[in-house]
Amino acid sequence: MQQLTGLDAAFLALETTNSTGHVGGVCVLDPSEAPRPLDLALLTEVLGQRLPLVPVMRRKLLEVPLGLDQPYWVDDADFDIEYHIREVALPGPGSMAQLTEQLARLHARPLDRRRPLWETYLITGLADGLVAVYTKVHHAAIDGVSGAELLTVLLDLKPEGRKLPPAKEFVPAKPPNPVTLMARVAARLAWRPVQTVQLAGEFVRKVPTLAPLVSPLVGEMLGLNRGDGSVIPTTLGLAPSTPFNKKITPHRRVAFRSVSLADVKTVKNAFGTSVNDVVMGMCAGALRKWLTDHEALPSSPLNAMIPVSVRDEAAKGKMGNRVSAMLAVLPTNLDDPEQRLSVVHEATKVAKSQQATIPQGLVDDISDFAPPALTARVARVAFATGMMHRLPPFNICISNVPGPNVPVYLAGARLLAQYPMSVILDGQGLNITLVGYLGELHFGLVACRELVPDIENLATYLVDELNLLLKAAAAR
Structure with a gap:
């Protein structure tokens, strides 16, 4: 269990019926020399192998009652990777205009807060045999630099991939019961007067700067x-x-x-x-x-x-x-x-x-x-x-946002370009x-x-x- 910072939680508060709080990016890939065809099954397999390296991808939000404190990331006991990885096929001719129109629709849809806050789409049907992988993650979980670090976990330096440490079986930790959660909140609230004095003093000292x-x-x-x-x-x-x-x-x-x-x-x-x-x-x-x-x-x-x-x-x-x-x-x-x-x-x-x-x-x-x-x-x-x-x-x-300086591969397909979406x-x-x-x-x-x-x-x-x-x- 990990508590969100106030800055992380602020990105949750920015969501409205018209605005979403996630950031995303699309990788345009050339699978022509990949060891295996890049399909939904392979992408699910590859991402599944990397999930233990990024624990937040299997965690969901636990809200504190009455909004008295910042929410927590807790393990999703019902985590289903197949819900988060989906496939979309473009009709011919698979132009860049068709790709951006499809991405505009996907990027406009909010993430389901009842589940881990990310989704990945395999987009096929692009011209010249190319494919695209679009991923969106809530800004409460990552910023630009941590998003770039997340990408390095998913990408490889060789088409054959890399050897990963043996993954342990995912056993979700039990979330805290309401009594324990409220005890944490009470402790934080009891400390609030001291925190107020400290923050006020810090602010006064920093006003000249x-x-x-x-x-x-x-x-x-x-x-x-x-x-x-x-x-x-x-x-x-x-x-x-x-x-x-x-x-x-x-x-x-x-x-x-x-x-x-x-x-x-x-x-x-x-x-x-x-x-x-x-x-x-x-x-x-x-x-x-x-x-x-x-x-x-x-x-x-x-x-x-x-x-x-x-x-x-x-x-x-x-x-x-x-x-x-x-x-x-x-x-x-x-x-x-x-x-x-x-x-x-x-x-x-x-x-x-x-x-x-x-x-x-x-x-x-x-x-x-x-x-x-x-x-x-x-x-x-x-x-x-x-x-x-x-x-x-x-x-x-x-x-x-910084990106890799060397050729990289996703599920064996060579990365041609990565376009961010904020x-x-x-x-x-x-x-x-x-x-x-x-x-x-x-x-x-x-x-x-x-x-x-x-x-x-x-x-x-x-x-x-x-x-x-x-x-x-x-x-x-």
Whole structure:
């Protein structure tokens, strides 16, 4: 039995009738040289062998009565792997458009909280004999880095696989009885006054270090940051309104693109930036073009939220969330690609210095202190009043997740590409996540269908922006 942290449980509270709390990814595979045909039976066999290495995959949620404390992961006594692994076949010709449409439907469906919070789909019928494996796992169980670590458990370095230690028979541990559970809750509640004093003292000590992060926003709200316009802003103002910062529906659109990491590094080296700066510059240019198409380009830059892993050596190999975030300006208001990249570079330096001032444990302590009943109530009020889309704290989440650097295989089939698929919420109707693998960056875009119906155009604009930056780099 393992208790969720407050941050883990917060992802449960974010689920509504229109938003889900899981993250996912699709592996596009070439099974032509696999030792055995990749079918549902083989995939079930391979994943079944790896489950002992990832205990949370056989655990379900145990809610604490009245939401007085964070829930627990407990062994599922009725675990059935065949429920979690399914097969879908695309009709001919098995195009990428058909694949993304099917994935949009699968990604929109919530996970069953009565069971372990994951599902895997084998998708056959793709053109050229390819297959795809789509997996979704609730964000309460993993973050981006632990998701990447989970993938390394499922993938192999050779088509033949690897030798695994003998698996012990799965004997689910009995969940605690109600009396034991309430005794745990009572002990935690008894400690709450002491925890309140400790948390308040910690917060007071850290307030000066948070000032650089808060002051730009406060200054903007009070109208104190009005310059003469001669200096390009690299500090945050209020997030401007865009078509994708509105209330979402249950429907999704998905788009994928891959670009050469060597091309991105060519731009990076020419302009003295980082790979992530180039990615942010690509996103700024693509979003500017899309917003212009829709006659919705704000005069001020967008605000981007960039998840940051704070997973240390002690947390490696463990599930759950170890994340912080930094906010950075996304200069969609500038029409020159080089200038956009320059501003992104300076803005991320500012964001990194501000993010570094946030104590790693402070967010965890605050989120863990609030009981789930209160967290859920606050979330319901925020969604019901429209706060999330009327006053969005940022416009878009852009996440860069590390991936394997060598050829890898799943059930004997060679991995060609892995496209991530993340979460959207009211006020955050568009998400861009990318994964690096074998010399390429694979972008996965997820959006509300009604807010961004032409997400394919936006994905194409990412590639167009990289080409513009390559031309600028060549000119240099």
